[in-house]
Amino acid sequence: MNASGATMLTHIQDLGFRSGEFTVEPLPDAESGRVLAILAARHGTETDAAALVPDGRETELRGELAEAAPGLSALATAIRDRLETSHSGVLIRRAHLGSHDLDTRRRLLYALAVCIGAPTATDRIDRKVVWDIKVRPELVRSGGASTFSEHADEADFHTDTQYFPTPERYMLLYFAQAAACGGGRSSLRDARCVRAALAGSDEGRWALDLLSQTALPFRIPATFTRTGSRDAVEVTFATVFGDRPLIRFRTDTLRRGLAARPEHDTPEVRRALAILQAELDNPARRLETFMESDSLLAMNNHEALHGRGAFADPDRHALRIRIDDGAPQDGAPQDHAR
Template sequence: MSSSVRWRVFRGVLTHPVTAEAVEAFAEGFGELSRRDGGIGAWLVKPRKNAGTYSEIAGPACFHTDSQYHHHPERVFVLACDTPAVEGGDNLLIAREDALAVAFEALGSAGVDRLKQAVWRWSVPKVFQSDSVPDVSPPSAIFREDGTMRWRIDNIVCDNDADLKLAQAFERALEASPRSERVRLLSGDVLLCDNWHALHARTDFSDMNRVLYRARLV
């Protein structure tokens, strides 16, 4: 994706019912599929557990980047809709530039300076842990010198209360900010998002029939 475009929505490009194979074929038009976590190209996003990853449960999802626990996260993700929730389950998107502005407004220069230090770590989901993947990520800045960012509040690992409170304040500011864009995907729609330069979240929903597919690109 270009440096000025952080996400793009393609309306009605897939036929219903949407399949993993169709999502993979569409995604491969924009890059190479990643099969790093779980060995799957496009995986089902449907509530089917009481607890688990965002792909397995209903409800809201906090702002985050994908694979923030990896040394080198995938650069793009694809989200394709088969069946939207009757109500809610929409995407919230905010570009890195706007997220940085939110941080300055809410936390001040000192807070942003701390977010730019390579002291932040995230726990790795148990399903992805292995002998070669530790249970906690290597330290990283949230706003990195290379212009990318990493973020997720619910699995963040902080060494002290001050950092945890700072991280929680940043998440609250993101959730309250009018800078994010709300995108509702309908059947056949696909969202393509820059995972290095944008954050995404999900609004609350309870419809157990919501079905989407997700894939990541390197």
């Protein structure tokens, strides 16, 4: 590895639809060691990194990391700047983390996320920041796999945590083990491109207007409800299109939300959602790519929808971290339980 110097983000090529391919330099060994020491002092050294939970002192930690690991801090700034300007998706084909054990990779990714913003708890019970995306056979068999991160089926285009009042601004997806079957291809749709396409026709403009003005119920998956119970019914009301986030969407949580709040399930809403879905299904206007092991995908979760193809390899394993930027969002929609 490099002995010194900043870990830079280098643009290789644009892939279309405001997504780009980039390379990074390996994080110097000395910086890695300092990062791990800082995290161990704050969070402990549990082998599964379960102790990496939000503690309210992320700003202080960011300052410590910037001083101890300037390369990591520079990389985080470069990623964030790209996601706020030219790109909604940043693809790094090789993150140079593959030589570390999985726990160390979790910790270094967590440190990168802290340098970008404030990593958030995935669920309300365990509050883990680094979430494992892998098949959970016991949940699949019982029918309890309520999120895309727990099964191997296709994942339609969606915004992460669209079912919460304030979805995180950024998201990191690190591919610890790609699917050996070649499945699980990642796909992206940029919200600006979606809105521009809809605005190009009368029916598209009608749908865009309705979905920008009408708050709809998104049902919160059981895993992320207050109790974690499969019987819990909690929804968040929000518009599909807005300013911040620019788009908020997921087919199944909308469908289940409308089933739970049938008074909002009108013919006009169904028609508008069908028009949007037809645009999202257009293969000519989306990026699709296979992410190899040790690759990293950073996204602006407010401006890009992402999805995944089905896969057969049960060993496929990705790590996800969601990151809040602390900026105000549209209208403070509320979540409601029944």
